[in-house]
Amino acid sequence: MLKGKVAIVTGGTRGIGYSIVKKYLENGAKVILFGSRQETVDNALKSLKEENAEWEVEGMCPTLTDAAQVEEAVLKIKEKYGKIDILVNNAGISQSTPLYDYTPEEFDKVIDINVKALFYAILPTAKIMKENGGGSIINTSSMVSLAGQASGVGYPTSKFAVNGMTISLARELGKDHIRVNAVAPGVTRTDMVASLPDEVVNRISMQIPIGRPGEPEEVADAFLFLASDMASYISGEILSVDGATWI
Numbered sequence: 677m678l679k680g681k682v683a684i685v686t687g688g689t690r691g692i693g694y695s696i697v698k699k700y701l702e703n704g705a706k707v708i709l710f711g712s713r714q715e716t717v718d719n720a721l722k723s724l725k726e727e728n729a730e731w732e733v734e735g736m737c738p739t740l741t742d743a744a745q746v747e748e749a750v751l752k753i754k755e756k757y758g759k760i761d762i763l764v765n766n767a768g769i770s771q772s773t774p775l776y777d778y779t780p781e782e783f784d785k786v787i788d789i790n791v792k793a794l795f796y797a798i799l800p801t802a803k804i805m806k807e808n809g810g811g812s813i814i815n816t817s818s819m820v821s822l823a824g825q826a827s828g829v830g831y832p833t834s835k836f837a838v839n840g841m842t843i844s845l846a847r848e849l850g851k852d853h854i855r856v857n858a859v860a861p862g863v864t865r866t867d868m869v870a871s872l873p874d875e876v877v878n879r880i881s882m883q884i885p886i887g888r889p890g891e892p893e894e895v896a897d898a899f900l901f902l903a904s905d906m907a908s909y910i911s912g913e914i915l916s917v918d919g920a921t922w923i
């Protein structure tokens with residue numbers, strides 16, 4: 677589905693991001709994964725190469741909250757591959773601190789990586805996509821972007837912003853044949869939810885009509901679809917992958 681495409685996936689070393697990287701490679705893309713540390717990048721590349729030594733994948737570690745570093749990395753990729761077809765903004769952090777315990781620094785941290793970093797990656801990449809005749813940008817939202825969250829206000833605030841950025845850029849960039857969409861996962865079995873006790877996961881699962889949390893591979897399928905030509909007329913969409921959860 678992605679033969680010959682060049683894709684960047686941020687936060688591609690584990691969880692949903694790693695599953696997206698794998699799914700894109702299985703479907704013929706060349707993938708550059710962005711990670712926060714060289715060690716985790718190396719580990720991810722090693723396990724991908726063990727699965728299939730033919731896969732064209734490499735890793736980089738720009739600080740995603742530093743616009744200049746991200747631009748430099750994106751330009752290096754353009755220099756090497758000549759184009760960028762797909763940008764997946766997946767890296768993000770979650771947070772559940774109650775308002776009365778919140779600090780301004782904590783709020784800034786979540787907005788910096790969950791919102792500003794997406795803009796920093798889109799800015800240089802969209803210019804390259806435009807020059808090349810188009811592309812697909814997929815952001816990572818969350819089910820809390822539709823319903824809010826009763827604690828940890830920074831996280832749902834950031835994901836509402838992701839939806840706003842997605843829909844607005846879809847309208848602005850359509851004329852350049854750049855599609856902009858977001859995937860809004862529900863509770864998905866990654867490190868982000870692994871720290872929750874079983875009883876909490878079980879309680880949450882009771883609120884999911886499908887009766888269980890999602891697997892990272894199931895979320896990655898939505899990223900594959902939106903990146904592919906099967907979604908050629910889909911832009912500005914927030915695609916829920918949450919087993920019909922309504923929290």
Ligand code: NAD
Nearest residue numbers: 687690691692712766767768816818861863864866867868
């Ligand atoms: P995860 O914690 O397993 O992975 C997050 C990834 O983001 C990691 O690779 C991490 O290194 C990277 N990252 C975080 N902060 C970074 C930073 N400052 N610089 C560079 N990289 C950074 O989480 P996940 O569950 O795979 O989450 C991926 C995305 O999915 C996030 O945007 C998250 O908000 C979203 N999401 C997850 C769930 C869920 O239940 N797991 C639900 C809804 C949305």
